[in-house]
Amino acid sequence: MLAAIRRDIRAARERDPAKPTTLEVVLAYPGVHAIWSHRISHWLWRRGARVSARTLAEFTRIVTGVDIHPGAVLGPGLFIDHATGVVIGETAEVGEDVHMYHGVTLGGSGAETGKRHPTVGDRVTIGAGAKVLGAIKIGDDSRIGANAVVVKPVPSGSVVVGVPGQVISRAGRGTPDDSMMPDLVGVSLQSLLTRVAKLEAQNDGQQNGRVIRPPEAGVWHGEDFSI
Incomplete structure (x- = not known):
């Protein structure tokens, strides 16, 4: 747990252009607070204390504006920037070093049971207001544009924009195209x-x-x- 906390702090300091201090992240970053709280509620959820887990998740939503179901699996190095309005469903899985902005939804696409939320790969960036819906896979190193609605699987290294989301680029990781979203x-x-x-x-x-x-x-x- 301590190692995960340190990595969460490092992710916020490295990816926020404001370059906050460690103390700022610990005291004033609701996205980081929501992740820490989720790690506890997820631990409770996996051990059968589901009422306690849901209660903690609801309290966290009220305080931070981030709604993460305790059943969701969040990888290390996740950074939720600005945080407000983020929703992550029960069967969602998020990989390592993922960057999300405010208003992002990892949700279901119907009333089906079982695996019904997205699986997000490593080093993915999801822009403000984007909606990723259904049991789909977002490949590693992909970028989802602001306000995009993604309902189909996305190959690794893709750039997705629009409603419904369309793959417009498959620039490799770290290329110039990876730094901007075409209009x-x-x-x-x-x-x-x-x-x-x-x-x-x-x-x-x-x-x-x-x-x-x-x-x-x-x-x-x-x-x-x-x-």
């Missing part, structure tokens, strides 16, 4: 507008009326973007 909608829209602009130019050599031009250096141009 599929933005890229598609830019490509479409560029194509339309070329077709209009070929048609009459000029563009008439109100138009929205493709973005230049990430800036959209148009007469009125008010909502």
